[in-house]
Amino acid sequence: MKKNLLSFHLVSSLGLASILAAVFASTSSTHAQNIIDNLPFYSNDTFGSSVDAQVFTMPATTSGDISGVTLALSTGPDGGNGVIDLYSVTSGAPNSLLATLGTISSTSLGSQDINVSLASSSVLLSAGTSYAIVLENTSGNLDWNRTEPIGSGGTGSIGDSFYYQSSDATWENIQAVPIFGSDIFQMEVTTVTPVPEPATVITGALVLLPFGLSTVRQLRKKLQAA
Secondary structure, rough: HHHHHHHHHHHHHHHHHHHHHHHHHHOOOHHHHEEEEEOOOOOOOOOOEEEEEEEEEOOOOOEEEEEEEEEEEEEEEEEEEEEEEEEEEEEEEEEEEEEEEEEEEEEOOOEEEEEEEOOOOOOOOOOOOEEEEEEEEEEEEEEEEEOOOOOOOOOOOOOOOEEEEEOOEEEEEEEOOOOOOOOEEEEEEEEEEEEEOOHHHHHHHHHHHHHHHHHHHHHHHHHHHH
């Protein structure tokens, strides 16, 4: 009899889990969050390397999928093209490629904020984790603008770690170059996080109610018959 009751509990739990998953998945919305933004502190100073990286850290309690990346760039007379990658970070420096976020392109001369054309909307950034946005200039002239670390909007932290890749593919900390001091590259990173609608939570509770009452009745009958 105990085994039968256990089986009944298991089947009921699996059924309820499936129903709740369907209800919540069908009516969830998203919450947008600005993680990093130092674009307001605009500068057209550049470093001039072909592969650059800026390290940032997610908020301690927030995860989310990347929804937007914008870089402050200076372009040459013929513009330029680049690839934007996401790297893991080890000991403060870029380590390994996690995802190619997308491409960036400009045909204009001068400094401007350019949005990355994202290749995917499901690149997850985990809470409290450091990452590096990497710009690879593939053609033409795209230089990443830098500025003094005088603050950053957003809920994450940008720190003061920015790097370039040397000819032997080694990541070098630009802060080791005295003329650049503690400057950082300029960018904005936003994420979105799924959030159940209030109505969904209420609906889920109402869906559970009759099953809960039914389960209690069934248990009482089985216990009385035992």
